[in-house]
Amino acid sequence: FIGVYGTDADYSDIFVETYRSDTGDLLPKGTYYLKLTDGTNKWYSEWFNIQDVYENILSLWSNQSYETFISSGAKIISAIETGSNGRVNSSTIDNFAVANDEEIIVIFFLTLNSGQVPSVNLLNADGLAVISNTVAATEGINEITLTVTKAATARMRLINTSASDYSTSEVWVQRKYSPRFVKLQFTNDKDLHGKRGDDQTILYQKGFTQECWLQTILNTPGSNRVDVGQEKDGVFIAEKIITQYKYRIIDYLNRSLFEGLIRLPQHKTITIIDEVGNEYTPDIGNVLVSAEWGTFDTGDVLIEWNDGSFVWVDNAEDIT
Incomplete structure (x- = not known):
């Protein structure tokens, strides 16, 4: 991980990884630059912006039974319980709909x-029934997956069954998909080499994986149609009609990213997750990437793939 430095880093060079100790925020949001050193020289990149790919569902806490509870937004400044019934729920304004078997990530x-670590689970909207698994937190960084057991309107909860005194960073509650981004994951079991040498090589053999978020949505799918049949008395009779959905993603991207994405058909696995959580796994080679360049370095990039097919026949005996 390359060190990321904050906007106030001209002199202090505050280091940021997963957790920002200077602000208590979990994610490095804001404007930053990269700093590289080799012991003698220092190089600084241009400023760039980091935003949240996922949205935090939680914004406020509502204390239920902690004897002392102080919070600021989604951050818990102090939660103290000397007995055996410490509970805090997310505010009712943060209630959110969940589907059965949906996974919610808590970070x-x-x-x-002192005392016991809190446990995390989801409640239904009235706060009476638990609708997920319950996971005990650990000291330090937590990334907890809660699996919903019932479609409902949900609330987040932290609970202690014995004495405890703790605080947290901003608590981040998110779905496994982003309502503003389409996520691409692609892997291979060998390196992909470019004809221009190592500068065009994508490394995979040493555990490197690819993930890409495009700020766009999945377009309404088109369809390819193939008619299978025979001609009788000069008229073609369709005995079988096959239609296959063709999905499309369009985004305005730079040439460097396009040169990586154009190699998607060479990968062993490709997973695409759209803005509502639908997951697509196109077959190997079944992805087309093209571009129309508006400028020398940026253009409209189109990614399209087929996913499944429907077959209509003129009688039940022809169904295969």
């Missing part, structure tokens, strides 16, 4: 001053 940094 936060826990500072445990």
Whole structure:
């Protein structure tokens, strides 16, 4: 991981990885630059912006039974319970709909001053029934997956069954998909080499994986149609009609990213997750990437693939 430095880093060079100790925020949001050193020289990149790919569902807490509870937004400054019934729920304004078997990700940094670590689960909207698995947090960074057991309107909960004194960073609650981005994941079991040498090589054999988020949505699918039949008395009779959906993603991208994406058909696995959580796994080679360049370095990039097919026949005996 290359060190990321904050906008106030001209002199202090505050280091940021997963957790920002200077602000208590979990994610490095804001404007940054990269700093590289070799012991003698220092290089600085141009400023660039980091935004949230996923949206935080949680914004406020509503204390239920902690004897002392102080919060600021999604951050817990102090939660103290000397008995055996410490509970805090997300605010009712943060209630959110969940589907059965949906996975919700909870991320936060826990500072445990004393006692028991809190556990995390989801409740239904009235706060009475648990509708997910329950996971005990750990000191330090947490990334907890909660699996929903019932379609409902949900609330987030932290709970202690014995004495505890803790605080957290901003608690981040997210779905496994982004409502503003389409996510691409692609892997291979060998390196992909370019004809221009190592500068065009994508490395995979040493555990490197690819993930890409495009700020776009999945277009309404078109369809390819193939008629299978025979001609009788000069008229073609369709005995079987096959239609196959063709999905499309369009985004305005730079040439460097396009040169990576154009090699998608060479990968062993490709997974595409759209803005509502639908997952697509196109077959090997079944992805087409093209571009129309508006400028020398940027253009409209089109990614399209087929996914499944429907077959209509003129009688039940022809169904295969």
